[in-house]
Amino acid sequence: MKKTFPFSFEFIYQVFSLIVIVIIVHAIYVAVIRPRADAILAKQAIALAEDKSQVMERSVFVIIRDYEQETCFILMLWAISIMGYKALKTSRQSALLQMDLIPLAEGVRILPEDTRDVSRQIQALPAQQREALLPRALLAGLQRFSTTRNIQDVASATRAYCDSEAERLESELSMIRYIAWAIPSVGFIGTVRGIGDALGQAHKAIEGDIFDVTRSLGVAFNSTLIALLISIGLMFLLHQLQQLQERYVLDAETYCDENLISHLYTK
Numbered sequence: 377m378k379k380t381f382p383f384s385f386e387f388i389y390q391v392f393s394l395i396v397i398v399i400i401v402h403a404i405y406v407a408v409i410r411p412r413a414d415a416i417l418a419k420q421a422i423a424l425a426e427d428k429s430q431v432m433e434r435s436v437f438v439i440i441r442d443y444e445q446e447t448c449f450i451l452m453l454w455a456i457s458i459m460g461y462k463a464l465k466t467s468r469q470s471a472l473l474q475m476d477l478i479p480l481a482e483g484v485r486i487l488p489e490d491t492r493d494v495s496r497q498i499q500a501l502p503a504q505q506r507e508a509l510l511p512r513a514l515l516a517g518l519q520r521f522s523t524t525r526n527i528q529d530v531a532s533a534t535r536a537y538c539d540s541e542a543e544r545l546e547s548e549l550s551m552i553r554y555i556a557w558a559i560p561s562v563g564f565i566g567t568v569r570g571i572g573d574a575l576g577q578a579h580k581a582i583e584g585d586i587f588d589v590t591r592s593l594g595v596a597f598n599s600t601l602i603a604l605l606i607s608i609g610l611m612f613l614l615h616q617l618q619q620l621q622e623r624y625v626l627d628a629e630t631y632c633d634e635n636l637i638s639h640l641y642t643k
Contacts, residue, residue, distance in 0.1 A: 386461065390551075393457040394450075401450050405441075413441035444566030444599040448559050452606045455555040459617045462548070466617075469508040470624050477501075477514060478635050485641035491522040510628045513537040517636050527640045534632040538625050545621045549614065556610045563603020570596025 416435045439445070477498055480486070486494060495518045498511050505511065513534045520526075520533040570593060 389461055390454075390458055394454050397450055397453045397457065401446060401453065405446050409437055410441055413437040438594065439598045440602060442566060442595050442599055444562050444569070444595075445602045447562050448599075448603050448606050451555050451559050451562070452610055455552050455610055456613065458552055459613055463617055463620060466621050466624050469505075469510070470627070472505060472508055472510045473624075473627050473631055476635075477511065478639070480639055484639070486521075486636075486639050487641060488522050488525045491518040494518055509537065509541045509625065510631060513541075513628060513632050514636055517632060521640055525642050527637060527642065530640060531633070531637050534637070535629060538629040538632075541628075542622065542625045545625070546618075549618060552610075552614055552617075556607055556614060559607045559610065560600075560603045563600045566599025566603070567596040570594070570599065 413435070416438055440449075478486075478494055479497070495515055498514055498518075499506065501511055516537050517530040517534045521530045524530075573595065
C-alpha cells in the first residue's frame, strides 16, 4: 500500500519559517537592538541624574527593545510568510484562468458523448495544476454532464466546487486571524508587566529616583504601541489576501460558465 506523508508541504513550510524567523529576529535583538537600547538608556540615566528637568528623546531602539515587542515582530513576520505563501499559490492557480483548458472551435458544442475526450485534455495537465480549483471544477462538471445529461446539474456541480473551495480558503485563514488577535494580547501582557514593575519601584519615585519607574512605564506603553501598529498593518494584508482569494474563486466560476456550460448541448 502507498504510504502518505502525515504532514503537508504547507505545514512543514509554516514550521520551518517560524523557526527561521525566531532565530533571525532574536539574533538581531541580541546583536543590535538591545545593546543600542541599553546604551541609550544608560546615557539617559546619567543625564537625568545631572538634570532632572531634562526632556529625554524617544529612541526607536528603546521603543522596540523588550521581549513583548520581539514576540510581536516574530508573529508578524510569521503571519506575513504564511500570507505570502498563500498569495503565491493563489496567483499560480489564477494563471490557469488565462489558459484554454477546453479548446473548441467557434460554434462547436459539447455533447455528453464528447465529455471523455474533453476530460482527457484537462487530465493531461501536470499534477500540481490538475489539483487546482479550475481543473477540478471543470472535470466535475464534465463528469456530471456525462452522467445526467443535464446542463443545470453541471452548473450546480461547478458552483458547488467553487463554494467549497471558498469555504476551505476561508477556514485556512484562521491561523492568520489567530496571530492577528494574539499580537495585541502580547502587547497587553507587556502593559501589565510594565505597570507591575513600575508599582514595584514606586518607593524609588518617592525618594526622587524616577528613572526606573519611567522605564517600566515605557515598557507598558511601548509594547501596546508596537502591538497595535503591527496589528493594523497585518489586518490590512489579511484583507488583501482574502480579496485575492475571493476574486480567484469568482473568476473560476465565471470561467466554467463561459467556457464549459455555455458550450454544452443535449439532443
